[in-house]
Amino acid sequence: MIEMKQVSKRFDRFQALENVNLSIQKGSIYGLIGSNGAGKTTLIKLLAGIYRQDNGDVMIDGTPVYENIGLKQKIFYIPDHPYVFSHYTTKQMARFYKNCYSNWSEERFEMLVELFEVNLQKKIQTFSKGWQRQIAFILALSANPEILILDEPMDGLDPVVRKKIKNLLINDVAEREMTIFISSHNLREIEDICDHIGIIHKGALIMQKELDELKADIHKVQVAYRNDVPKQLLKKLNPLHTEKRGSVSLFIVRGNEDSLAKQIRETNPVIFDLLPLTLEEIFIYEMGDIGYAIKNVVV
Amino acid sequence: MPSKMSWFNKEMIMQIVRSTGWISIVYFLGLLFILPIQLMMMYSEDRLPDYYKGESYTLFQVNFELQLGLLVIVPVILAVFLFRFLHVKQASDLMHSLPLKREKIFHHYAITGIMFLTVPVAVITLMILILRNLLDLGSLYSLEDIFYWAGTTIVITLLLYTASVMIAMMTGISAVHAVLAYIFLFFPVGFVLLLFYNLKILLYGFPSEFFLQQQLERMSPITYATSLNGRIFQWSDAIIYFILAVAFYLLALLFYKKRNVEQASEAIAFPKLRLIFKYGVTFCTMLVGGTYFSGVSNNNISWIIFGYVIGAVFGYFIAEMVLQKTWRIFARLKGLAVFAAVVAILVIGIKALGIYENRVPDLADIQGVQLTNEPYWIWNNAEPDEEYYRMKPLKEEANITAVRRMHQQILADRKLKHKKNEQTINYFVRYELKNGSSMTREYQVNERLYDDFFKSIYESKEYKQATKPIFKIKDSEIKSLNIRANGPMNKTVTLSNPEETKEVLEALRKDVLAESYEDSLYFRDRGSIVEIYLGDNHSIHSIEIKPTYQNISNWLKEKGLTDRVKVTGEDLSHVLVVKGDVSNSNDLEISQEELESKKDSLDIKEKRQMEQLLDATSAYDRGEYKVIFYYKFGDYVEIMSFDEEHAPDFVKRHFR
Numbered sequence: 001m002i003e004m005k006q007v008s009k010r011f012d013r014f015q016a017l018e019n020v021n022l023s024i025q026k027g028s029i030y031g032l033i034g035s036n037g038a039g040k041t042t043l044i045k046l047l048a049g050i051y052r053q054d055n056g057d058v059m060i061d062g063t064p065v066y067e068n069i070g071l072k073q074k075i076f077y078i079p080d081h082p083y084v085f086s087h088y089t090t091k092q093m094a095r096f097y098k099n100c101y102s103n104w105s106e107e108r109f110e111m112l113v114e115l116f117e118v119n120l121q122k123k124i125q126t127f128s129k130g131w132q133r134q135i136a137f138i139l140a141l142s143a144n145p146e147i148l149i150l151d152e153p154m155d156g157l158d159p160v161v162r163k164k165i166k167n168l169l170i171n172d173v174a175e176r177e178m179t180i181f182i183s184s185h186n187l188r189e190i191e192d193i194c195d196h197i198g199i200i201h202k203g204a205l206i207m208q209k210e211l212d213e214l215k216a217d218i219h220k221v222q223v224a225y226r227n228d229v230p231k232q233l234l235k236k237l238n239p240l241h242t243e244k245r246g247s248v249s250l251f252i253v254r255g256n257e258d259s260l261a262k263q264i265r266e267t268n269p270v271i272f273d274l275l276p277l278t279l280e281e282i283f284i285y286e287m288g289d290i291g292y293a294i295k296n297v298v299v
Numbered sequence: 300m301p302s303k304m305s306w307f308n309k310e311m312i313m314q315i316v317r318s319t320g321w322i323s324i325v326y327f328l329g330l331l332f333i334l335p336i337q338l339m340m341m342y343s344e345d346r347l348p349d350y351y352k353g354e355s356y357t358l359f360q361v362n363f364e365l366q367l368g369l370l371v372i373v374p375v376i377l378a379v380f381l382f383r384f385l386h387v388k389q390a391s392d393l394m395h396s397l398p399l400k401r402e403k404i405f406h407h408y409a410i411t412g413i414m415f416l417t418v419p420v421a422v423i424t425l426m427i428l429i430l431r432n433l434l435d436l437g438s439l440y441s442l443e444d445i446f447y448w449a450g451t452t453i454v455i456t457l458l459l460y461t462a463s464v465m466i467a468m469m470t471g472i473s474a475v476h477a478v479l480a481y482i483f484l485f486f487p488v489g490f491v492l493l494l495f496y497n498l499k500i501l502l503y504g505f506p507s508e509f510f511l512q513q514q515l516e517r518m519s520p521i522t523y524a525t526s527l528n529g530r531i532f533q534w535s536d537a538i539i540y541f542i543l544a545v546a547f548y549l550l551a552l553l554f555y556k557k558r559n560v561e562q563a564s565e566a567i568a569f570p571k572l573r574l575i576f577k578y579g580v581t582f583c584t585m586l587v588g589g590t591y592f593s594g595v596s597n598n599n600i601s602w603i604i605f606g607y608v609i610g611a612v613f614g615y616f617i618a619e620m621v622l623q624k625t626w627r628i629f630a631r632l633k634g635l636a637v638f639a640a641v642v643a644i645l646v647i648g649i650k651a652l653g654i655y656e657n658r659v660p661d662l663a664d665i666q667g668v669q670l671t672n673e674p675y676w677i678w679n680n681a682e683p684d685e686e687y688y689r690m691k692p693l694k695e696e697a698n699i700t701a702v703r704r705m706h707q708q709i710l711a712d713r714k715l716k717h718k719k720n721e722q723t724i725n726y727f728v729r730y731e732l733k734n735g736s737s738m739t740r741e742y743q744v745n746e747r748l749y750d751d752f753f754k755s756i757y758e759s760k761e762y763k764q765a766t767k768p769i770f771k772i773k774d775s776e777i778k779s780l781n782i783r784a785n786g787p788m789n790k791t792v793t794l795s796n797p798e799e800t801k802e803v804l805e806a807l808r809k810d811v812l813a814e815s816y817e818d819s820l821y822f823r824d825r826g827s828i829v830e831i832y833l834g835d836n837h838s839i840h841s842i843e844i845k846p847t848y849q850n851i852s853n854w855l856k857e858k859g860l861t862d863r864v865k866v867t868g869e870d871l872s873h874v875l876v877v878k879g880d881v882s883n884s885n886d887l888e889i890s891q892e893e894l895e896s897k898k899d900s901l902d903i904k905e906k907r908q909m910e911q912l913l914d915a916t917s918a919y920d921r922g923e924y925k926v927i928f929y930y931k932f933g934d935y936v937e938i939m940s941f942d943e944e945h946a947p948d949f950v951k952r953h954f955r
Contacts, residue, residue: 011561012570050395050560072398079396083389085314099310100397 001026002047002147002179007056009042016042018203019056024196026146027177029169031194033187039203040183041080044151047181048077060147073102076145080152082136084124090135091120094142101143109142116164129156137165141172148172150182154189166193191279199283207287211279218282221251223264224271233267240285252277252285308399308407315411319380323415326373330419333362333369335426342434355531358427358440358448363528366452370524374416374456375480378463379473381412385555386473391563405555409464409548416456424449451532458520458540459484461547468554469572471565475621487518493586499741500593500603501646503656503713506741509727566621577618581638584614611638659706660730660738667692668702669729670756671766687768687840692731695761702728705752709742721745754816763811768840770808772831774801781830782844782855782864787935792864802854803829810848818847824918825939827865846914866913868906875927876901876912878954890938894925901953908949915945924950 002024009017017039024030034040045051046058049065049072058065065071084093090113098104113120116134124135133156140148148169154162170193172178184190187197191211198208221237223229224247234242237260239251248271253260261274277285338361341347348357359366384390394404427445431437463480470476492515495507516522517536554569562568567576588610589603596602615635619628649655669690693699706728724746729739746753756762764770777800784790794800807829822845829851831840844851844865855861862869877900894900903909909928916926922942929936943951 045392045560048396050392052559067400069398069400072396075396075398077392077396079389079392081389083393085318085390087317088314096310096314099308100399 001061002030002181003057003059003062004043004046005057005059007043007046007053007058009046009051009053016203017046017053020200020203020205022198022205022208024179024181026179027173028196029173029180029182029194030196030198031187031190032181032183032198032200033185033190034183034200035185038200040185040200041151042203043200044077044149044181044183048072048075048149050077074146075149076101076140076143076147077149078133078136078140078151078153080155082132084132086125087123088125089121089123090118090138093124093135093139094120097139097143101145103144105142105144108144109138112138112141112168130158130161133157134161134165137168141168144176145178146176147179147181150180152184153182154184169193187279187283199287214282214286215276215279216257218252218254218277218285219257219260220275220277220281221253221260221264222248222271222273222275223251223269224248225267225269230267233264236263252281306403308403311399311404311407312411315381315408319377319412320415322373322377322380323419326369326377326415327419327422329365329369329373330423331426333365334358334423335430337362338427338430338436339434342436347436347439355444355447356528358444359451359528367524367527370452370455371459371521374460375463375477375484377412377415378460378467378480379477381408382464382467382476383473384408385467385558386471386476386563388563391560395560401556402552405552409461409551412460412464413457416460417453420449420452420456447532451527451537454532454537454540454544455520455524455527458544458547461544461551462520465547465551465554468551468558469568471562471568475566481521484521485519488515488522489519490583491515491518493583493590496590496593497586500589500598501649504710504740504742505655506727506739508725508741509729509739566624573622577615577622577634578638580618581611581614581635584617585611585642588613611635611642657710658738659703659710660732662696662699662703664732664734665699665703665730666733667694667731668699669693669727669731670702670705671727672724673727687771691765692729693756693759693761693765695759698756698759698761701752701756705749705756706740708749708752709744712744712748715748750816757816757819760812763814767811769804769811769831769842772804772833772840774804776833777804778832778834780832781828782860783828783830784864784866784870785825785827785843786866786870786932786937787930788870788932790863790865792860799858803851804831806850806854807842807844807848809850810845811842813849814845814847818845821942821945822846822917825913825916868909868913870930870932871909872904872929872931874903874909874912874929876903876950876953877925877927878923891927891936894927894938899954901950908947911947912941912950915941915947917941 002022004020004022007017007020007022008015020039020043022043032040032043042051046053047065049058049068052066060071060075063071065075085096088096094109098106116138118131118135118138124132127135133153137153153165157165169178169180173180180193182190182194191197194211196208196210197214199206218240221239229249237251237253237255239253241250241252243250257274261272264272264274338347341361384394395401424445427440427448428442431440431442431445462484463476466480466483467476470479492511495505495510498505499507516526520540523532523536558568567573585607588606588608590606591610592602592606596606612635615638616628619631619634620626623631669692671690693702709726722745723743726742726744726746727739728742729737731737774797777797779793779795780800780803782792782794782803794803822843824843826844826846826848829842829844831842833840852861855864861867875894877894877897879897879899903912912926913928916939918939920940922940922945924941924943924946926939926941927936928939
């Protein structure tokens with residue numbers, strides 16, 4: 001289990017993270033969404049044990065990460081721009097990682113190399129950006145980490161490769177209960193593989209939720225009445241958002257689907273629809289004012 | 300598989316070798332061409348020195364400039380390249396995301412670097428040893444010489460390297476790393492020089508010359524290295540350098556553990572160091588500004604202050620530019636204002652209180668005092684003849700009082716402006732106090748203004764015994780004496796009979812004790828020279844026999860030696876005396892022509908009168924009479940002078 005408690009990090013005059021609390025269960029895929037400069041990379045580097053927090057605790061299975069070699073053996077971090085030693089081939093890089101990570105599996109490495117059809121003898125820096133990223137994934141997965149930390153991993157990959165990698169990741173999560181921490185500036189990129197989502201804005205984690213729970217909990221209601229909308233119903237529903245288009249009213253409401261439907265039907269509307277929300281809509285309505293500020297990351 | 304995760308990470312070493320091993324190879328090739336190949340070449344062309352010089356540093360004399368270049372550049376640059384991974388964000392992230400402790404990363408890099416520096420030297424040493432056997436160079440380079448070369452090279456490169464590694468931890472930019480490393484290495488010498496020079500400007504009487512007599516070049520390994528081809532690297536220095544290298548290594552590790560990864564690409568990696576850097580640079584450039592303008596403006600105080608201000612402003616802005624990594628920093632003036640205020644308060648405080656400048660110790664506190672214009676002989680230089688020349692402190696109350704009074708007078712006269720062309724001399728006063736401390740001051744004064752004070756000191760027995768080598772030489776040390784006439788002809792007598800040498804020395808001691816201050820100043824470089832050869836390592840002391848030295852003259856007369864050791868009337872063909880203003884030309888030809896063309900001159904051929912003139916003159920410009928001595932020997936001519944007071948009666952009569 002990954003835990004961050006009241007974590008703050010400051011770079012000279014710039015407060016990158018402030019009082020971040022976060023917890024991730026083993027085997028889950030956690031997506032961190034935030035615009036550029038929101039603090040995603042800082043948070044990731046704290047998790048990976050690269051940065052040292054100013055305040056608070058960054059713990060995995062109850063022990064601090066920083067300079068903890070036993071823990072770092074279980075973590076693999078792929079930065080937003082994968083970096084390798086200059087003039088290193090995939091084979092040399094693999095040997096280097098093998099020397100560092102005790103769980104390295106040569107078998108797995110060979111299997112992945114075959115799957116992706118990588119030329120082992122070619123210098124990594126001469127590959128295209130997309131290829132370099134695939135090689136980074138191959139190396140990472142060969143190290144059999146318990147926690148995989150990915151900073152903007154899908155950037156620069158074509159849809160086919162994206163699919164391939166996503167499958168591999170999901171496979172590892174299912175088979176080995178690997179935990180994945182993944183960041184993105186765009187929710188759509190990762191919504192299909194994440195089961196948890198956290199949103200970071202200006203150095204603060206403004207919400208984190210399980211995706212299924214989110215979707216089940218919030219609805220769009222379209223109703224029309226012969227007269228006005230009954231005041232009592234409005235009070236009961238307490239909508240997050242209301243809109244009126246002609247005689248049709250639109251509410252965003254929270255609650256159980258069945259009980260909501262029952263309550264509304266009792267007021268005899270002329271028209272009544274209960275619709276699911278897209279993820280983007282959920283975030284925007286859930287977070288009220290801030291929701292608009294971060295619209296660009298969820299749409 | 301814990302065994303695989305041992306302390307030694309082979310792949311990491313491989314990575315270091317792949318990325319920076321080339322420096323070691325270049326270093327090796329450099330040394331190869333500079334030493335073994337050069338030796339072979341010199342051997343084949345028969346240019347090797349043809350005898351054993353007996354100096355351990357002979358190997359440094361082979362292509363020394365190139366050796367020095369490698370010695371000074373390679374270790375610093377090596378550290379820059381090795382620890383570049385700290386300064387490149389992505390590399391730094393990669394290294395620190397790996398399951399490796401920082402200690403482990405550090406030791407791997409730092410020790411591999413040490414190997415890069417030592418292995419080439421070791422191989423070259425081996426090659427030289429082989430060459431020594433093959434080419435039969437045993438008579439030119441002893442085994443110790445070769446190991447001395449290797450050891451010295453390794454110790455100095457290691458010190459430079461570890462210092463540079465430590466600097467790597469302080470910064471986040473490789474270029475800044477290299478610059479800071481050299482600044483750091485030069486800093487002790489440079490800063491001390493600057494500080495001494497500027498304290499001299501600030502504080503009247505600050506003895507900068509005196510402090511500069513200390514072996515400053517030892518304070519920086521780079522300045523030390525520049526003299527490796529002519530001086531032995533002492534064991535004591537080597538041990539200090541080695542300890543420093545170990546200290547730098549450990550400090551580097553400590554700083555590395557404290558350093559935050561995100562400081563890659565920051566000029567200074569520790570926020571607290573930034574302040575020190577900023578104001579340190581401002582302070583140093585301020586001193587440089589002052590020094591420069593004091594030099595080019597002939598110590599004009601307004602220009603010096605201008606230099607300080609300009610220097611501080613420049614330094615402050617440069618430091619800010621480096622720290623902020625932009626040149627548009629001109630709005631950030633607050634720090635400069637604070638700095639200026641602090642400096643102004645300090646300077647005004649020091650000047651107003653005058654504790655340093657006005658201090659003259661109380662008589663009761665003084666144990667002894669030294670007064671000289673040659674700081675070398677106060678400072679404990681390990682010169683071979685030091686024991687004879689070093690001034691012993693004066694302890695008699697009369698002398699101490701006189702020195703104090705002279706010191707107080709100098710302080711009272713500090714507002715006196717020296718005229719142009721006025722001859723000044725640097726006087727050093729050093730008090731040894733009863734509480735064990737000492738106080739040294741240096742003043743640039745016109746000596747003539749203080750003749751009255753100095754006369755009483757000079758004429759005291761204690762002063763003469765404290766300063767003149769002749770009182771320190773033991774009779775038993777003397778191997779032989781030469782007494783030589785001061786003229787073109789070869790008139791020399793050598794005495795080696797202990798009885799005689801003892802008598803000569805005794806006579807000279809009496810004469811020196813009896814000598815007055817005025818006479819000691821007036822007579823210079825005319826009289827015969829006594830050269831005293833000491834038994835130990837052949838050191839020589841010489842002393843001039845002045846016309847006032849009665850005892851020695853009598854002794855020479857008694858022994859019938861006068862004519863054999865002194866210029867006499869017999870040696871001269873004639874003498875020309877001229878009175879009046881004569882341009883003080885250094886060019887003998889012109890001066891002689893000018894003097895000879897004067898109308899009212901006195902030409903003397905009479906022996907006794909010529910000898911009278913020989914005893915009245917001095918080689919220095921002493922007054923209104925100029926004399927030309929025409930020697931019989933060769934067409935030798937000597938131009939000297941004397942004043943009215945010393946003028947013989949027949950001269951006075953002629954020019955009346």
